[in-house]
Structures are given as structure tokens and as C-alpha cells.
Amino acid sequence: MTSPPGGEVRIGVDQWVEQSDERREQHTGWTAPARRAFDQLTPGWRLALVATAAAAYPFFVRGSDVRIGISVLLLAMLALGLNVVVGWAGLLDLGYIAFYGFGAYFYAIVTSDHLPAHWPTEVAIPVIVVATGIVGVILSLPSRRLVGDYLAIMTLFFSQIFLELVINFQRLPFDRLPFVSEDLDLTGGSNGIPGVEDWQLFGYHINTFNRYYYLSLALVVLLIIGLHNIDKSRTGRAWRALREDTLAAEHMTTPVNTMKMLAFVVGAAIAGLTGTIFAAVQVGVFPANFELLLLITIYAAVILGGSGSLSGVVLGAVVVAYVPEVLRDPSKAGWLFYGGLAVVLILTIKPWQRVLILGGGLVGFGFLVRAVASNIWDESIAGTASGSFASRAVDGWVLILDAQADVITNYAFVAAIAGFLAVTLVKGWWRIALLIPTIYLAVLVWENKLVDQTSVTRQLLFGGALVVMMAVRPQGLLGTRRVEII
């Protein structure tokens, strides 16, 4: 028997699996030394490095921007919690926002004038975390028998029922119950609960954005440390075992149902804790905070970063939370759109000469279209561009329609999507030829419509990102490709 190229044969170790790390892409290019150095750091040092950088953030930005930092950190916490359920245990939980909402509402109810209860924070937080965990146990019960799609739809229904209960709580006939004397209105219906009190830990009042920022940062760091340890422990291995093959894990005497329940509970407790901070930062809770867009945002963060990888999930949360903030400002949004478009084109089209041809063709095509269109119909150039630097550059050759010409933009939008889909089907020069009108249409739609509708743009972006990520890089930005053993 010849010894394999990897060296001596070790018993009980699959050579191919063992070497999968080595076969992964080696770092190349000009960033290689920095990345190699970063790789050599131990996880603790890496965390310290990133946390220090994050701690310096409030010193460099204006006060209101700290709020963005808080939303990034809160999303990171949510993503870390979801990662336990989806990334490690492999349970597709679409009811996750219900836990977040539960925590936020619980905190709002017990600390505002609503009830009025005014529990001290030191009491409220542990109670809420435990209570959310118990709700997690309840939601995990169906997962004993259901897997995959069934579990997904069940949990999705659960989150919708939660919202419906919150909105309609007042109208539920609680007064018919024997122990309730009057109309109970715990949730404030669609008006929500205003006037939620700040956190106050052992006399220390957390009442500024800066303090909340550091509180969230500390919690994120603690969570990462805790989850990292769990990941390396028996529990973490058991979760991954049941994700990879539940049946095999059960035969290896993994207590499958307990582990599933534990995953749900840990995820739920983290979401509940995040909810309390959210309620306090926002000084109120409203049903609209817990709609499906948030769920898709958290999923986008987990999937984009790489589900199963802690650093990936946090990175995903940073990216996903920043995008809508950037979109809010038209000039920054323009940079994001045109910059993103340019980067994607430069990275995906090879050789690079074709990018130049594409750019030239695009501008030429634009002038042609504009010349023809403006002669036929005056309105086609009646509007004004969004005003960013990048938009002024396209002002000369892209049709900026009047606001009334909404229908044409709709057709352009459909045509642009069809064009992008068709581009994936053709190769070579056909692709360049097809990209020219497609990108033109995309720019047209962007300048005429998307730039004003940030929330829709965000939804389009995240929905599309999930589909594209799954097709192109299912392991996410920082995730590692799974080694399939057949």
C-alpha cells in the first residue's frame, strides 16, 4: 500500500476531510500579509482587536450616528441568537422575531406607566430572559416531530399570531374569565406602549445613546465569548451533529429533542434580552417594529455573513444594518448603488478590457436613447436627478422622467430584472451586449424610483441577496464550505 500524499496514514481519520482546510483558497494579492497575520491571531485577540475598534466608534461620529451603532449591535445580537438555532442546530425558525417582540413588550409593560409596574431593571431583565426562554421551550415542542418546511411554516404562523395578539389584545374577551375583573389592555393595541423607562443597573443610569452603545457592545462581546465556548463544547458538537444528520446523531445517543429545545431556548433568550434594550432605546414599543421585514433582515445578516460562523454573523449584521442607514441619504445611496455596480462588474467580468467596452457602450447607448426619446416625447427628460455626485454624472445620458411617468418606470423595472436574469444564461460577448441595455434600465429605475423609496429598496436588496447568496456562495462571506461526505 502506498502512503497518501498527505503523509502517514492515521487511523480513524479521513484524509480527504482532514485536508479540506488546506485545500481551501490560500490568501493571495496585496492584502495577503495582513490577512495571514490576522489568521495567526488567536480568537481572543481577534475579538479584542475588533472590540477595541468598535469601542472607539462613538469618538469619531456625531451623536446621532451613535444610534446607528446601537442598531448595528442590536442586529448583531439578534443574528448571534438566530445563528444558534439556524446556523448550528439547523432548525429553520421563522418565529424568531416573536421572541424579540415578546422581550421588548414584556420590558415595556413592566417598566412603563402602562400597567403601572415600574420594576427595577435588575429584576426585570432576568425575569424577561427566563420568560422568553420558556416561550422558546413552548415553540420547541412542535420541533420534536416536525422538521424543515413544516417547522418553518409553523414558526412563521407563530410569529404572525404573536403580532395579531399584540394588536388585538384589547379585543380579546379576557373579562369573561373568572379572575379578571375589567378590560385588560396589556399591549396598547396598534398604538403600542410609549414611555418605556431606561435601564438602571445598580444605581447606574443608562440614559444616553453612548451608554447604550457600550452596554450593547459589552453584551455582544459577552455573547460572542459565551457562544464561542458553547460551540467548542459537547453541546456545540451535538447541535452540529443534529444539523448534519439527525438520525445518525440520535443513533450516537445524542439527546436530539433536548438539544433542539436547548437551541430554541438559547436563541429565544438572546432575542428577549435584545428586545429589552431595543424597547429602552426606542423609549417605546409598537407592533410595526416586529414585522416580517425585520425577520428577513436578521436572516439576511446570518446568511450573508455565513451561518454557523460567529465572526461571519457579526460581519453580516454590520453590513445589513448599515445598508438601510446609507440608503436614507440619497447622495450616499448613489455611492452605494453605483459603487456596488462598478465593483461587481469589475470583479466578475474578465478580462478587464471588457469592462471598459461595457462602460463605453453603456454611455453611448444612453446618449442614443436619450436623443431618440427626447425628440419623440418631451416629458422623457423633464425630471431632475437625485442630486448625488454620481447622479450628476448620469444626468446627461439617462432618461430622468417626470413623476407622472410612473408606468414607464415599472416596465423598465420588469425589463431590468428580466435582463439580469437573462444575463446569467448567456456567455461571452452576448453577455456584454445584453448587459448594456440591462444596466441602462437599472440606472434608469434607480434614478427615477428606487432612490426615493428606501424601505422598498432595502426589501428588494435583502430578498434578492438571499436568493443570490444561496446560488452563488451558500456558505456566506466568512463561512466555510461544508465538507460533504458521501
Add this chain to the structure above:
Amino acid sequence: MEFFLQQTVNGLTLGSVYALLALGYSMVYGILKLLNFAHGEVYMFGAFAGYGVLTVLGGASSPVVPVWLLITLMFAGAIVVSSAIGVALERFAYRPLREAPRIAPLISAIGASFFLQAAALLMFGSRSRSYSTPTLVDFSTSIPFGPIRVWMVRVLVIVTAVVLMVLLTLWVSRTRTGKAVRAVSFDREAAAMMGIDVDKVIVVTFLIGSALAGVAGVMVGLVFGRIFHLMGFFAGLKAFTAAVVGGIGSIPGAMLGGLLIGLAEAYSTGYIGALYQNLIVFGILIVVLLVRPRGLLGRPELVKV
């Protein structure tokens, strides 16, 4: 009694819609073992396509063509748009993931569903539209049903749904393509080895399922009037529940489940209150999943290890 009959007719109308939607879920699930989350959005686009045809042809108050032709064209428009979206979904969102772990196409489906919802929001805005069918077909055009009279549009919806379901059943059981669909849903690999073009069969399945969803969208528009960009979400959830209740993968099961869910919803709205209809459907789903996971008419799934 009159009230009960009224609710029954309501339930049957609603049930027809759910049944048509559930068929799409069930057929796709039978073949790909994939829960097509975006199916509800396909249905929503069907409803909007019907509205588009209605608007282009003069609107409900002054249609330029006879009413029967107008309604036929609305259905045709919805079928074209919905099946185009369905086939595109299969080609671009699901086909690249056919060999991936099962969670991947599911996430892709959720993403596609959100993308389509946002696209509708972008194109049509968040305000709801109305077909205003009563100006098209007067309420007095109706047929007697026991002590009550049933509006012609409702009759049309129920009859169309029944005809479509009969046609579908015949197609699946009698034609060559139908046989291929059954074969692929039984065992995809074996079917491929027998020379069946699996890709084609999957495309055909998506085409038919989406066309049915488009028809269902126009039906909802005709009977209930209001259409809006979020309508696909809850309808999709309920239709999936219907498919599960009937036994997912089973075509008669989807029909039965759809009618049951429709009736349950109508009765709970009529007798208990509209607030509880979603809770009751959810309760039915939980009970069925826990007590009889394969559904009423479903076959138990064998797990190969």
C-alpha cells in the same frame, strides 16, 4: 339556516381559492420536496395582472368588450403573468440549488418571496385596488340556492375551480406528461434513468401550479374586490395549511384541504368573530401536524437511511 347557508357559500368560494393555491404547493412539494414560499406572491401578481387587464380594457364601469370576454381575458392575463413568474422562480431561484442541503432552497424561496413582495410594492404602491365587480356583474344576477340567492360571480368561481380541478386530475392520471409528473414525484432519480426529462417535468409543474395561482388571484379579486401587495402572504400560509391538512403531495388532498380550510374560516368568521379566523386555521394546522402529520389523504413518507 339562511346565515349558515350564506357562510357555507362564502366558505366554498374561499375554499375554491385555497384549493387552487394548495394544488400549486402540493405539486411542487411532491416533486421537489420544496416548500415554495413565493407561491403566495405568484398569486398576488396574478390578481394584479387581472386588474391590469381590467384597467386597460376600460375599467369595471365602462368595459370596451363584453363582460364574459373581459373576465376570460383577465384570467388569461393572470395565467400568463403568474406562470412566467413561476417558471422564472424555478429556473433562477430553485434549479441551481437542486442538489444543495434542504435548508438552502428554503431560504432562497423566502428571499424570492420578499423580493416579489417588494417589487409589487414598488410598482403598485401600498394602497389597495378594487376590481369593483358589482358594477360589472350586478348583485341581482344570481341563482337560487335553497332559501338564499347566490351571486353569479361566486357561482362562476366555484364552477371554474371545480372544472380546473377535474381537468388537472384527468391530466395527471391520463396523459403522458401527467404520468411523468407522477413518476418524478415518486422517485426523481429512477425517473431520470427511465429517460424522463426531469427538468422539463419540473418546469411543467411550476407552470401549471403558478397558472392555477394566477386564476385564484383573479377569483379573489372578483369576489372580494380588494387586492394589495401583501395579500399573497396570508393566503399562501393558509393554502399551505390546506395542502398539509389534505396530505402534502396528494392532489385530491389539496382540494379537500382547501375546501376544509375555507369552510372553517367562513364559519369561524360568521359565528365566533373575524379576529379568530387566523388562530383557528393555525390551530387546525397544529392539530393535524401533531396528530396525523401525513394529512388526511397523504401517504406516509418512507425515510431512506
